[in-house]
Amino acid sequence: MAAEPWQTAEIPGPKKALVVTKPEVVAAMIKKAKHPILVVGHKAVETELDKKKLIDLMIELAKKAKIPVVATAHIISEFHKRKYKPAGFMPVVDIGNRLVDAEWSGIDGKGPHDLALFVGLPYYMEWTILSGLKHFAPNLKTITLDNVYHPHASWSFPNTSVKDWVENLRVIIEKFEEGGK
Amino acid sequence: MSKKGVNIKIDELKTDVGFIKNLQLSFGKLVAETWTEPMGPTPFPSLTALREWDFKLLQRYKPFYLPYCDVCCLCTFGKCDLTGDKRGACGINMSAQQSRIVLLACCIGAATHIGHARHLLEHLIEKFGHNYPLDVGGLNIKVEAPVTRLVCGVKPETLGDLEEVLDYVETQVTHLLSVAHTGQEGSNLDFESKVLHAGMVDHVGMEVADIAQIAAYGFPKADPEAPLVDLGYGTINVEKPVILCIGHNVVPSIGIIDYMKDNGHDGEIEVCGLCCTAHDITRYYKRGKIIGPISWQLRFIRSGVPDVVVLDEQCVRADSFFEAQRIKAPVIVASEKNCMGLPNRTNDPADAIVEDLLNGKAPGALILDPEKVGEVAVKLALKVAPLRKKFKVIPEVDEVIQRAKECRQCNDCRRACPQDLHIPEAIKAAATGNLAKLADLYELCVGCGRCEHACPVGLTVHSFIVKAGEKKLKEETYKVRAGRGAIQDVEIRNVGSPIVLGEIPGVVAVVGCSNYPKGGQEVAEICTEFANRRFIVVTSGCSAMSAAMYKNEEGKTPYEYFTGEFTSGCLVNVGSCVSNSHIAGAAIKIANIFAKRNLRANYEEIADYILNRVGAVGVAWGAYSQKAASIASGFWRLGVPVIVGPHGIKYRRMLLGRADREEDWYVYDARTGEKVYVGPTPEHLFYTAETKEEAMVMIAKLCMRPNDTMKGRAIKLTHYIDLHKRLYGTMPEDIHLFVRTIADVPVTMKDEIVKILEEKGWKETVIPDPTLLPRLIRKKKE
Ligand code: SF4
Ligand code: SF4
Ligand code: SF4
Numbered sequence: 001m002a003a004e005p006w007q008t009a010e011i012p013g014p015k016k017a018l019v020v021t022k023p024e025v026v027a028a029m030i031k032k033a034k035h036p037i038l039v040v041g042h043k044a045v046e047t048e049l050d051k052k053k054l055i056d057l058m059i060e061l062a063k064k065a066k067i068p069v070v071a072t073a074h075i076i077s078e079f080h081k082r083k084y085k086p087a088g089f090m091p092v093v094d095i096g097n098r099l100v101d102a103e104w105s106g107i108d109g110k111g112p113h114d115l116a117l118f119v120g121l122p123y124y125m126e127w128t129i130l131s132g133l134k135h136f137a138p139n140l141k142t143i144t145l146d147n148v149y150h151p152h153a154s155w156s157f158p159n160t161s162v163k164d165w166v167e168n169l170r171v172i173i174e175k176f177e178e179g180g181k
Numbered sequence: 182m183s184k185k186g187v188n189i190k191i192d193e194l195k196t197d198v199g200f201i202k203n204l205q206l207s208f209g210k211l212v213a214e215t216w217t218e219p220m221g222p223t224p225f226p227s228l229t230a231l232r233e234w235d236f237k238l239l240q241r242y243k244p245f246y247l248p249y250c251d252v253c254c255l256c257t258f259g260k261c262d263l264t265g266d267k268r269g270a271c272g273i274n275m276s277a278q279q280s281r282i283v284l285l286a287c288c289i290g291a292a293t294h295i296g297h298a299r300h301l302l303e304h305l306i307e308k309f310g311h312n313y314p315l316d317v318g319g320l321n322i323k324v325e326a327p328v329t330r331l332v333c334g335v336k337p338e339t340l341g342d343l344e345e346v347l348d349y350v351e352t353q354v355t356h357l358l359s360v361a362h363t364g365q366e367g368s369n370l371d372f373e374s375k376v377l378h379a380g381m382v383d384h385v386g387m388e389v390a391d392i393a394q395i396a397a398y399g400f401p402k403a404d405p406e407a408p409l410v411d412l413g414y415g416t417i418n419v420e421k422p423v424i425l426c427i428g429h430n431v432v433p434s435i436g437i438i439d440y441m442k443d444n445g446h447d448g449e450i451e452v453c454g455l456c457c458t459a460h461d462i463t464r465y466y467k468r469g470k471i472i473g474p475i476s477w478q479l480r481f482i483r484s485g486v487p488d489v490v491v492l493d494e495q496c497v498r499a500d501s502f503f504e505a506q507r508i509k510a511p512v513i514v515a516s517e518k519n520c521m522g523l524p525n526r527t528n529d530p531a532d533a534i535v536e537d538l539l540n541g542k543a544p545g546a547l548i549l550d551p552e553k554v555g556e557v558a559v560k561l562a563l564k565v566a567p568l569r570k571k572f573k574v575i576p577e578v579d580e581v582i583q584r585a586k587e588c589r590q591c592n593d594c595r596r597a598c599p600q601d602l603h604i605p606e607a608i609k610a611a612a613t614g615n616l617a618k619l620a621d622l623y624e625l626c627v628g629c630g631r632c633e634h635a636c637p638v639g640l641t642v643h644s645f646i647v648k649a650g651e652k653k654l655k656e657e658t659y660k661v662r663a664g665r666g667a668i669q670d671v672e673i674r675n676v677g678s679p680i681v682l683g684e685i686p687g688v689v690a691v692v693g694c695s696n697y698p699k700g701g702q703e704v705a706e707i708c709t710e711f712a713n714r715r716f717i718v719v720t721s722g723c724s725a726m727s728a729a730m731y732k733n734e735e736g737k738t739p740y741e742y743f744t745g746e747f748t749s750g751c752l753v754n755v756g757s758c759v760s761n762s763h764i765a766g767a768a769i770k771i772a773n774i775f776a777k778r779n780l781r782a783n784y785e786e787i788a789d790y791i792l793n794r795v796g797a798v799g800v801a802w803g804a805y806s807q808k809a810a811s812i813a814s815g816f817w818r819l820g821v822p823v824i825v826g827p828h829g830i831k832y833r834r835m836l837l838g839r840a841d842r843e844e845d846w847y848v849y850d851a852r853t854g855e856k857v858y859v860g861p862t863p864e865h866l867f868y869t870a871e872t873k874e875e876a877m878v879m880i881a882k883l884c885m886r887p888n889d890t891m892k893g894r895a896i897k898l899t900h901y902i903d904l905h906k907r908l909y910g911t912m913p914e915d916i917h918l919f920v921r922t923i924a925d926v927p928v929t930m931k932d933e934i935v936k937i938l939e940e941k942g943w944k945e946t947v948i949p950d951p952t953l954l955p956r957l958i959r960k961k962k963e
Contacts, residue, residue, distance in 0.1 A: 008597050008635065013251025073875045074872055074908050076909050088914075092871055093245065093868060094837065096245065101839075104841075128249065129830075131251075
């Protein structure tokens with residue numbers, strides 16, 4: 001599918017997300033980042049993938065790539081149920097607001113984040129948060145792990161079928177299984 | 182006194198040092214001798230009069246911009262790319278541009294209410310005279326216009342007195358709008374201050390509109406027991422001719438009701454409404470019926486039930502004329518603001534208009550005389566109903582199934598749908614004869630119709646959904662309490678103390694439009710949850726309708742099992758959108774009546790009082806309009822935080838506090854002048870929640886205020902923690918920020934919480950007499 005915004009009226013501006021054609025690139029970017037962060041929205045709990053839920057894949061990724069996770073909305077208990085403790089949970093507008101602050105010491109207090117990965121937010125919320133970051137967090141790179149094109153991210157998958165999406169996420173996770181960080 | 186004369190006096194006010202004397206003279210007509218309260222510092226505030234207060238708020242609640250668009254297309258210098266730190270050809274940058282757009286939205290919202298107020302007032306003065314008294318609650322309401330008194334410093338007593346108030350707000354909106362011109366304001370914070378100004382004058386305009394109509398039309402006057410009225414498609418007797426009124430200005434509908442009654446047709450015709458006109462119809466006429474919020478516009482017109490459609494102003498779908506033509510229902514447009522391209526028939530004889538509309542010579546008519554609207558609508562409905570036979574355009578099940586087979590599964594409908602509904606899957610199932618998946622979408626669909634316009638094969642997707650959900654639609658029979666108007670002074674006196682001390686855990690105002698993330702049910706759930714928790718829950722507008730569209734096991738709607746009195750554990754419907762001013766008014770009256778703070782032109786002090794002491798939160802779960810934006814900004818300036826549903830993030834900026842920055846949360850102790858850390862209370866001023874669960878926890882949290890007593894804070898913490906545990910499945914991580922002394926800790930959770938406090942290195946602090954205004958610090962005794 002094409003690299004067009006998922007919602008048809010969300011016409012991208014002059015600066016739009018680069019399209020991720022190979023999931024390996026995402027893994028490489030995570031590895032290169034000094035202090036990435038993974039923001040997981042509530043739809044990760046609603047989205048069924050390949051008999052698992054999106055949240056399960058995200059936990060796998062976070063563990064293997066050692067990325068601190070922020071759970072948004074009310075889904076922290078879903079992480080706990082899966083015996084995973086995210087670095088934090090907060091409303092998505094709060095994490096967005098903190099990420100535009102270059103002096104914020106990060107969700108784990110280990111300093112500013114240089115890469116933020118987003119997944120599982122309502123499409124229009126994710127695009128607005130990514131837009132806020134694009135304009136006001138010049139030192140932050142953003143990647144969306146959703147299967148829809150998000151023009152305001154730094155990198156985004158194009159609109160992708162669920163099958164290919166799972167495949168892509170698997171490839172990313174496996175990269176960490178191979179080499180780790 | 183001419184309006185022009187008043188404006189000149191306002192100019193003098195800004196420049197002349199001796200202005201107070203002049204002001205008294207200028208507004209001598211308004212400044213009733215009975216009002217002995219001394220004039221406060223900011224009567225008829227100019228654009229910058231409250232700038233310092235605004236900057237205090239904006240310092241703590243810094244704007245977080247979420248641009249909706251990367252370019253600016255407001256002038257012919259551009260389009261300009263404002264990505265990142267780029268500036269446009271006029272020199273503006275992205276943050277200023279975003280706040281400029283917010284200002285524009287709020288000016289539109291304010292102008293809409295104020296224009297509505299002006300039209301209404303002119304009509305009422307013409308009908309009832311300048312000297313018609315403003316009785317909005319008899320002896321129960323001494324402070325009849327709290328917002329106007331606070332902002333303008335005048336005490337209106339008659340309809341005529343309101344004209345000068347409107348002169349002021351109209352002037353302000355013109356100034357504000359001019360600020361958005363290319364090459365004016367360049368600072369985002371100054372834009373933001375002006376956004377707050379727009380919201381403030383909007384509340385004055387709303388108050389004028391509502392108190393004028395309450396007084397003149399005899400709407401419920403601050404009545405806790407306003408009648409329960411019918412709501413929902415299923416309450417309409419479709420055997421009768423049906424007149425459907427859509428919009429927010431009740432004047433033409435009253436023309437209809439009066440004509441019907443005066444000519445012996447009461448009971449023969451169903452008069453029903455959509456959006457706020459519907460609320461106001463039922464405030465005037467108990468047999469009037471509310472169909473539902475704006476989202477019901479397409480589904481109800483397409484159902485073929487309305488025989489005559491009358492459009493006034495605001496929240497009228499721009500295609501409603503076209504949709505009405507599809508069901509062969511003639512249309513009357515009744516507002517200068519919404520003429521729909523129709524010929525002006527105001528001066529034609531009513532019978533001639535009826536004739537032309539009946540025989541199809543004209544599909545609709547513009548009639549600017551509300552009484553003539555009434556005559557034409559009633560006569561027409563009686564004649565047209567037998568001919569139309571409720572002709573509808575919603576397809577039958579067979580047709581849905583047949584047409585669904587044409588679906589290409591292209592996803593265009595889903596990608597156009599603001600709700601991202603899984604339409605293609607539902608259509609696929611429908612093609613096999615199974616409409617269940619389509620029926621599931623009924624409750625989630627906000628009725629916008631975008632899916633249909635997107636479909637390359639022209640499937641009327643929304644109509645398919647309505648057909649599949651038809652059973653639910655037809656079963657919609659609910660009760661809502663008619664809009665009661667203001668809150669009585671005695672109610673304020675009764676709850677003032679427990680609210681300010683924190684023993685009533687909060688006041689939650691669930692207001693606004695209906696693009697809910699997951700359907701209206703969530704609004705009913707939010708209202709019910711907090712009323713059950715003994716909060717004061719108030720509603721208005723479309724949200725007040727949605728809150729009614731839910732029944733418990735006994736078949737009762739929330740308005741039937743919660744009291745309509747403004748007290749702990751209530752569900753109060755104040756009325757239409759302009760009635761939102763009574764919610765602001767209630768907060769203001771708490772400061773004035775309960776705490777005896779001077780009201781007159783004393784904006785900063787009252788707002789400071791509300792911010793620090795009145796645990797009120799606005800929730801606009803489905804906010805979408807510009808009016809919702811300006812209503813919210815009026816609440817912000819008063820120190821009342823507002824939570825919006827996820828679509829509200831498209832308002833493109835939030836006002837967010839940073840709980841992690843201790844320096845942001847100091848107030849003065851008015852007793853000693855010392856600065857005291859009070860924790861993030863309230864943490865945010867404008868905030869988007871992603872889910873209902875998140876919103877509910879945040880409501881409880883944002884009700885905390887620096888002034889809470891220990892008992893009050895313990896109660897508020899109990900609700901916050903309890904909701905957090907239930908909905909998040911865990912303890913909140915920030916409890917230590919809200920515990921000032923050990924006595925704040927809810928007894929039942931003491932051990933658990935004390936352990937957390939120890940882990941977090943918590944230290945005890947004092948509970949101040951909080952204020953952000955240095956001038957309110959009292960001198961130390963010694
Ligand atoms: S108003 Fe300014 S930013 Fe907007 S298009 Fe014109 S020059 Fe560009
Ligand atoms: S009418 Fe309903 S289904 Fe269609 S786009 Fe709007 S919300 Fe979605
Ligand atoms: S847009 Fe029309 S054709 Fe395409 S999936 Fe939707 S209903 Fe089918």
